[in-house]
Amino acid sequence: MDKATDLFDHVLVPSSVEEEISQKRDRARDILQEALAAGKVKITTASNPRFVAALRRRLGKGESETIVIGLELKADMVILDDHAARTEARRLGLQVKGTLGLIRKLRDSGTIKLDEGNLYARLQEIGFRVRKDIYLEIFR
The missing domain is CATH 3.40.50.1010 (5'-nuclease)
Incomplete structure (x- = not known):
């Protein structure tokens, strides 16, 4: 946030x-x-x-x-x-x-500097739940 x-x-x-x-x-x-x-x-x-x-x-x-x-x-x-x-x-x-769209925008702007795998793990850590296939579709 x-x-x-x-x-x-x-x-x-x-x-x-x-x-x-x-x-x-x-x-x-x-x-x-x-x-x-x-x-x-x-x-x-x-x-x-x-x-x-x-x-x-x-x-x-x-x-x-x-x-x-x-x-x-x-x-x-x-x-x-x-x-x-x-x-x-x-x-x-x-x-x-959506939340993932916002996160993608933040990553694309350089505000978030994690790669796809680390970003997915971080989202899981903070309690955000999304199927990995959906996540990967948005972040391709």
Whole structure:
């Protein structure tokens, strides 16, 4: 996450996503806390809870809030990995990137300097789960 702040002017994390990450006992939680303490990211909440609730009928809480915040702030991009959430976000006019797409962008820009194998191992260490064949497809 701290590397992502090098690419973007503003990195906002929905409060529901922060709650979800904070409940975990892994490196992702530590990375988020470090980024928050350094002022690199900010926590935000959707101002339209009814819209979030409507999306929650078919999407997760974090995905729903991410989409609503993206629309409210006219965000350049939202990061979503869930297929249904990505589809809905695009339907609503948002630009969507997945976590792996963001990581690929960071690697291609030289911000992340690990080769494919070491990067995959690092992602596994911090609790990010993805099938190796999907990972390799994105990083070719």
